[in-house]
Amino acid sequence: MPRDDDTLFAALIARDPSYEGFAYVGVKTTGIFCRLTCPARKPKRTNVIFFSCRDAAQEAGFRPCLRCKPLDIKPPASEAFHTLKERIKTEPDRRWSAQDLKTLGYDPSTVRRAFQREYGVTFVQYARSQRLGLAVDTLQHGGSVTDAQLDAGYESGSGFREAINRLIGDAPVRTAAHQILTAQWLDTPIGAMLAVVDDAGIHLLEFAERKALPKEIKRLRERVGPIRFGHHPMIDRLAGELEQYxxxxxxAFAIPVVxxxxxxxxxxxxxxxxxxxxxxxxxxxxxxxxxxxxxxxxxxxxxxxxxxxxxxxxxxxxxxxxxxxxxxxxxxxxxxxxxxxxxxxxxxxxx
The missing domain is CATH 1.10.10.10 (Winged helix-like DNA-binding domain superfamily/Winged helix DNA-binding domain)
Incomplete structure (x- = not known):
C-alpha cells in the first residue's frame, strides 16, 4: 500500500479507512494527531505531517485528537449508535419507531445510515432481528406460535411466519425439531462481522460487506440448519478472542471451527x-x-x-x-x- 505524503493526504481528504491502524496525521497548527478517517475539518496540505504509528506522533509532541481518539483500539462510532445498541440489549422485545428515536433526540435518517454503514441493515431491521431471536427461543422452549408472534411485535401471523422463514429458513411450528444456529453481529476495528455459531464452535465469520454473504448463509442453512439472532456462550468466547487479536x-485462536x-x-x-x-x-x-x-x-x-x-x-x-x-x-x-x-x-x- 503506497504511503507517500501525497497519497496519504488524498486518503485523509477521502477519509479512507484502508490506512486505519498504520497511518496517522499530525496537524502542525494545533499540535494534534488524528486518524485519517477523523470527521474534523481537514487542514491545509502545508500544515500536516504523517506518521506510521501512534508512538511516533506522540514522540514528535502531538496530542491525540478528542474526536477520533487515535489511541483507542477501535475507531469511535457515533454516540447514538452505541446508545441504541445498548437500548436494544436492555429492551430486546421493544418495537422501535421513528418517533421513539426522535423522542430520544436522534434524527431517524442519521441513525438509519449509521446502522446501514456498520451492518448493512437499518436500525429498525436490526432491532427486529433481535426480537425474532427471542421469538425462536420462545418456540424452542415450548411456547406457542401466537406468544412468539406477539413477543416479536407482529400483529399478523402470516407476516411473522414470513419473517421467521427469511431469518432461519423454516416454519416456526417446526423449529423445535431442528438444530438452531445462533447469529450475532460483532464490531471490530475494521468493520462489523457476522458470526454464526453453535455449541460445537464457529460455522461462519464474515465481514458485513462481503458480496457472497447471502449465498453463504443460504448454504449454511442447507448444510447445517436454520439460523436465528440471539446470544450464545460461543459468541462471547469468539468476541473475547477477537478483541485480544x-x-x-x-x-493463534483456540476457539473451535466447525x-x-x-x-x-x-x-x-x-x-x-x-x-x-x-x-x-x-x-x-x-x-x-x-x-x-x-x-x-x-x-x-x-x-x-x-x-x-x-x-x-x-x-x-x-x-x-x-x-x-x-x-x-x-x-x-x-x-x-x-x-x-x-x-x-x-x-x-x-x-
Missing part, C-alpha cells in the same frame, strides 16, 4: 491455519505443502470458499508475485490484517 495480544465443506476444502482450511501470523504463502506454495502441487486452482477455489475469516486466515495467501489477490472482505482489509500480524510478529520476536 485486534489489540495485538493473540496470534464449518462444513468437502474433504479437500477442509484440508485447505487446515493448511491455512498452519501459516504463522506475520507470514504469507502463494497458492502454489499452499498446494505444495498439501502434497497437491498440481491442484493450485482447486486450492484457490477452496480458499475462496472459506467462511470463517481471520481465524481460518485466507488473507495470508497472496499471488506468486507478491500481489494482493482477491479477498471477499475487501483488499484494503487484507492489507490491514497482514500489516497488523507483521507488527505482532515483530513485537513478539523482540521480547
Amino acid at each position: 485486534f489489540s495485538g495480544q493473540l496470534t 464449518q462444513k465443506g468437502t474433504a479437500f476444502e477442509a484440508g485447505v482450511w487446515d493448511a491455512l491455519r498452519q501459516i504463522p501470523a506475520g507470514q504469507t504463502r502463494s497458492y502454489g506454495a499452499l498446494a505444495a505443502a498439501m502434497d497437491r502441487p498440481n491442484a493450485v486452482r482447486a486450492v484457490a477455489r477452496a480458499n475462496g470458499a472459506n467462511q470463517v475469516a481471520i481465524i481460518v486466515p485466507c488473507h495470508r495467501v497472496i499471488g506468486a508475485d507478491g500481489s494482493m489477490t482477491g479477498y471477499g472482505g475487501k483488499i484494503w482489509r487484507k492489507q490491514w490484517l497482514l500489516n497488523h500480524e507483521q507488527r505482532m510478529a515483530l513485537s513478539q520476536s523482540q521480547t
Whole structure:
C-alpha cells in the first residue's frame, strides 16, 4: 500500500479507512494527531505531517485528537449508535419507531445510515432481528406460535411466519425439531462481522460487506440448519478472542471451527491455519505443502470458499508475485490484517 505524503493526504481528504491502524496525521497548527478517517475539518496540505504509528506522533509532541481518539483500539462510532445498541440489549422485545428515536433526540435518517454503514441493515431491521431471536427461543422452549408472534411485535401471523422463514429458513411450528444456529453481529476495528455459531464452535465469520454473504448463509442453512439472532456462550468466547487479536495480544485462536465443506476444502482450511501470523504463502506454495502441487486452482477455489475469516486466515495467501489477490472482505482489509500480524510478529520476536 503506497504511503507517500501525497497519497496519504488524498486518503485523509477521502477519509479512507484502508490506512486505519498504520497511518496517522499530525496537524502542525494545533499540535494534534488524528486518524485519517477523523470527521474534523481537514487542514491545509502545508500544515500536516504523517506518521506510521501512534508512538511516533506522540514522540514528535502531538496530542491525540478528542474526536477520533487515535489511541483507542477501535475507531469511535457515533454516540447514538452505541446508545441504541445498548437500548436494544436492555429492551430486546421493544418495537422501535421513528418517533421513539426522535423522542430520544436522534434524527431517524442519521441513525438509519449509521446502522446501514456498520451492518448493512437499518436500525429498525436490526432491532427486529433481535426480537425474532427471542421469538425462536420462545418456540424452542415450548411456547406457542401466537406468544412468539406477539413477543416479536407482529400483529399478523402470516407476516411473522414470513419473517421467521427469511431469518432461519423454516416454519416456526417446526423449529423445535431442528438444530438452531445462533447469529450475532460483532464490531471490530475494521468493520462489523457476522458470526454464526453453535455449541460445537464457529460455522461462519464474515465481514458485513462481503458480496457472497447471502449465498453463504443460504448454504449454511442447507448444510447445517436454520439460523436465528440471539446470544450464545460461543459468541462471547469468539468476541473475547477477537478483541485480544485486534489489540495485538493473540496470534493463534483456540476457539473451535466447525464449518462444513468437502474433504479437500477442509484440508485447505487446515493448511491455512498452519501459516504463522506475520507470514504469507502463494497458492502454489499452499498446494505444495498439501502434497497437491498440481491442484493450485482447486486450492484457490477452496480458499475462496472459506467462511470463517481471520481465524481460518485466507488473507495470508497472496499471488506468486507478491500481489494482493482477491479477498471477499475487501483488499484494503487484507492489507490491514497482514500489516497488523507483521507488527505482532515483530513485537513478539523482540521480547
